Amino acid sequence: MLVWSFLLILLLVMLNAFFVSVEFAAVASRRTRIEVLAESGVHSAAIVKTWLENPAARDRLIAASQLGITLVSLALGAVGENTFEALLAPLFENLALPAYLQRLVPLMAALPLFLSLVIVTSLHVVFGEQVPKVATLHDPERFALLAARPMRIFSVVFKWFVDILDWATRQVLSLIGLRMVGEHLTVYTVEEIKQILSESEEGGVIRTPEREMLDAIFDLGSLVVRQVMIPRTEILAVEADTPLQEIIQLTSQSTYTKFPVYEDSPDQILGIVHVKDLIRALQSPDCESCTARTLAREPIFVPETISVNSLLQQFRDNRQHIAIVLDEFGGTAGLVTLEDLLEEIVGEVSDPFDSITPEIQTMPDGLILIDGLTLIEEVNQHLKLDLQDPDYDTIAGYVLGKLGRIPRAGDVVESDGVQLRVENLDGMRIAQLSLRPLNDNPSQ
Structure with a gap:
């Protein structure tokens, strides 16, 4: 009989661990990972996905797991205390005490009950609470998938009871002026996300270059073109009537592949000459008298205060990689390329022909x-x-x-x-x- 009691205690501890794990898996599982598994055809992932996507369904799941924990804990207390008390009581019944300790006899009679409470509580907390909680938090999605089907059966069986508990909870909350929270979305600020990235770097999940690039992506939205452009004084531009051969000579002495074309002064940019267009012009017999004006493509003009994100969108929409930056008076402030924007994320990218001098x-x-x-x-x-x-x-x-x-x-x-x-x-x-x-x- 005692063996069956111990087996029942073991079963109850395992059930308690199961329900505790379900509760933490419901809170800690990442929706994105579950969605990928559900889309790949994993049936249990589809069940978990419904819990994570629907706040009400997740509330009911947590309520069902709490119900399971409560029922199992009560049963464990009843069975465990009786079993261990019956096991320990004979050890104290015939215990002989000196005359001056006879007053402790009533206390000794209660000692088996006290020790049984300590043992059952220890089993419950260590093996039924702490161990499953820590184990689940290490891989919540995996346990959520394992528990999906049995937990759905339990939820269906005790649906009526969970409904009553849910209704009672809402009534009590309404009496004290509160209501059930409809969403469980966790929203992070940019600084909080950066802190998470730093902690992931310290934990070895991501490397330092990866963390720096992710930080730079978040910082990109706060940059304006003025901060990343090549200033006017550094622009290599060509006059509109420059002959083709002179432009070819200029490109051979430069590392650039695109050149602004101006008329009279760099404040009057007409377009952009691409090296690719120069090569085509050299191969064309009709282009012996071509100048920068005839080869120039229509440029994109942007104000120096435009955000880098907006400029990226313009580059995508216009299928361009270069833009002329204008100051508040309409003059040329500089130019900016797609490479300049990418370097804000990945760092300085040196051309193979550049002489590298650190800033x-x-x-x-x-x-x-x-x-x-x-x-x-x-x-x-x-x-x-x-x-x-x-x-x-x-x-x-x-x-x-x-x-x-x-x-x-x-x-x-x-x-x-x-x-x-x-x-x-x-x-x-x-x-x-x-x-x-x-x-x-x-x-x-």
Whole structure:
């Protein structure tokens, strides 16, 4: 008889573990993974999918699992306590106590009941609650699939009871001014998603380059074209009446494959010449007298304040990879290519013919050289600084704003604990800066 009692206790603990696992699987399972399995024809996945897609169905599933936990816990308490008390009672019946401990005899009589409660509670908590909970959270979808069919049968059998419990719950909530939550959607902010990505990186789920690219995708929406464009001073453009042979010579000396075509000044862009069009023109006997004007394609013009996401959409809609950026007065501010936008996600992509010079270089003596066109944001991120200027995007513009005049080689600006020095100029543009901490006290 005792053996059957122990087998029943084992069965009840396993049932409790089952219902606990169902409850946590319903909450922790990822809908996307279940949907993929359901679409592939897994029948149990289709059952789980209905629970996850319908908040009311999931509420009823959780209510059914709670009902199962309650019924099993009550049965485990009744069977377990009686079994262990009957097993332990003989050990204390004939226990001889000294005369001065005779007052403890009533307490000793209750000791088997107390110990049986401890044993049953321990079994219930460890094997019926904690172990199945942790195991399920490691792979909730797998257990949800295993439990789908038996849990559906249990839910159908006790549907009437679950309906009563659901109705009673709603009535109690209405009495205290609350209502059942209709949705169980978890919404994360961008910063919370970035935190999840960082934790996934620390846990080895994703690699650092993958996390950096995903972060960059979220940051892309906050960028405007002005921050990623090639400025007007760096544009290599051709005059509209430039002959074909001169354009060919220019392309052979350049790494670019597309050239803006202007008339009179770069503020009057007529179109874009593609290297592919030049090759076709060379092969055509009718194009000996062709000029940049006749070969130019119609350009896309965008304001410098347009978002990068909007520009990407325009590139898709117009099947173009390059756009001319206009300033607030209608003049040419710069140009932007699809490659510039992609580099904001994957990082700098160097052309095979480019001479690679890092934008930020650390010299052996600790001096840091910075290209003037480097974004302030990149300098801050790379050097852990907090340089801010709402009127400028590049580090050269930042120094220019601090100087308040045309820069000269050797000009120095101090800010945020560092010293920025103008090293080289390209005309009136700051081409290169040096940076060192103020406490280095460099000699001038």
